[in-house]
Amino acid sequence: xxxxxxxxxxxxxxxxxxxxxxxxxxxxxxxxxxxxxxxxxxxxxxxxxxxxxxxxxxxxxxxxxxxxxxxxxxxxxxxxxxxxxxxxxxxxxxxxxxxxxxxxxxxxxxxxxxxxxxxxxxxxxxxxxxxxxxxxxxxxxxxxxxxxxxxxxxxxxxxxxxxxxxxxxxxxxxxxxxxxxxxxxxxxxxxxxxxxxxxxxxxxxxxxxxxxxxxxxxxxx
Numbered sequence: 001x002x003x004x005x006x007x008x009x010x011x012x013x014x015x016x017x018x019x020x021x022x023x024x025x026x027x028x029x030x031x032x033x034x035x036x037x038x039x040x041x042x043x044x045x046x047x048x049x050x051x052x053x054x055x056x057x058x059x060x061x062x063x064x065x066x067x068x069x070x071x072x073x074x075x076x077x078x079x080x081x082x083x084x085x086x087x088x089x090x091x092x093x094x095x096x097x098x099x100x101x102x103x104x105x106x107x108x109x110x111x112x113x114x115x116x117x118x119x120x121x122x123x124x125x126x127x128x129x130x131x132x133x134x135x136x137x138x139x140x141x142x143x144x145x146x147x148x149x150x151x152x153x154x155x156x157x158x159x160x161x162x163x164x165x166x167x168x169x170x171x172x173x174x175x176x177x178x179x180x181x182x183x184x185x186x187x188x189x190x191x192x193x194x195x196x197x198x199x200x201x202x203x204x205x206x207x208x209x210x211x212x213x214x215x216x217x218x219x220x221x
Contacts, residue, residue, distance in 0.1 A: 029189075036184055036193045044180055048197070051160060051178040052204030055132055058158050059209060063130030065096035066157075068119045068148060072191055073136040074100040080134060080198045084205075091206050099123075099148075119148035129156035134198070137161075138190045140168020140181070149175045162197055164190030 055065075065084055067077035077098050084096035099122050100106060109118045123133060133152035135145040140163035152159050153175035161170045161179040164187070170179060182193040 032184075032186075033189050033192045036182060036189055037196050040180065040182060040193060040197065047178060048180070048200055049204055051180075052201050053208050054158055054177070055160075055201065055205045056208035058130050058132050059094050059205065061130040063095075063128070063132055063158075065094065065132045065134060066099055066123060066127065066152075067096065067134045067136070068099040068122075068145065069136035070142050070144070072187070073138060073194075074098075076136050076191060076194060076198075077134070079195070080136070080202075083199065083202050087202070087206070092210065094205075094209075097126075116143045116147055119144050120151040123148055123151045123155065123157070127152055127155045127157050132158045132160065134160045134162070135170075136163075136194060136198075137168070137170065138164040138187045138194075140164065140166075140170035145170065146173060149173055153177075160201075162194050164194070 059065075065081065067081045068074075069077040078101065081096040081098040081101075084094040086093060099119050105122065106118050109115075109121055113121070119135070127133065131152075133148065135148055137145050140161070145161075146169055149159050149161065149170070150173070159175060159177045161173075161176040162182075163170045163179065164182045165185055166183070167179060167181040170176060171181065173179075180194075180197050182190045182197070184190050184193070
């Protein structure tokens with residue numbers, strides 16, 4: 001905590017100075033996430049559109065979205081599933097499930113087999129060819145995500161990875177159809193930008209399904 005917020009641990013008790021430092025820190029963080037979002041858009045805008053089109057095709061064929069991740073990425077995967085299943089406004093719901101929602105399944109698989117299979121076993125049980133597997137990780141190195149992507153690819157699912165830093169081991173997999181990497185070493189900024197990525201994917205997917213999408217996948221959304 002001291003590394004993130006050094007002004008809270010300073011010996012000085014000057015309240016005005018502390019508040020000024022808090023403002024500066026907040027502004028710096030806002031600028032950092034804005035820059036990251038611009039970087040991701042500039043680099044991956046066309047692929048986000050292509051990915052959303054492929055997702056729309058899967059949904060149109062009766063596919064479902066299976067989302068998964070660990071820790072904070074677990075809550076993000078649940079948010080992603082909820083975004084598709086219960087969207088705000090007039091957007092139609094789409095079938096989506098968070099693979100960390102059932103704690104009985106998670107603890108059974110972890111206790112009886114091992115934590116590395118908590119996602120791959122569920123994909124093996126529920127996954128169908130027209131489904132979509134979306135895994136989130138800040139490091140890209142989670143063993144249970146790597147196994148899940150391999151299992152999903154074997155079953156013909158569309159696979160989408162959302163990672164951070166340099167992509168980690170996820171960037172080495174042939175089983176991920178679309179990988180979006182947030183180029184930052186800060187877990188906080190990575191997760192903020194990843195949230196933007198999957199919100200954009202949702203919006204573009206709904207547009208492709210119900211309003212028609214631009215013809216060229218090379219253009220930015």
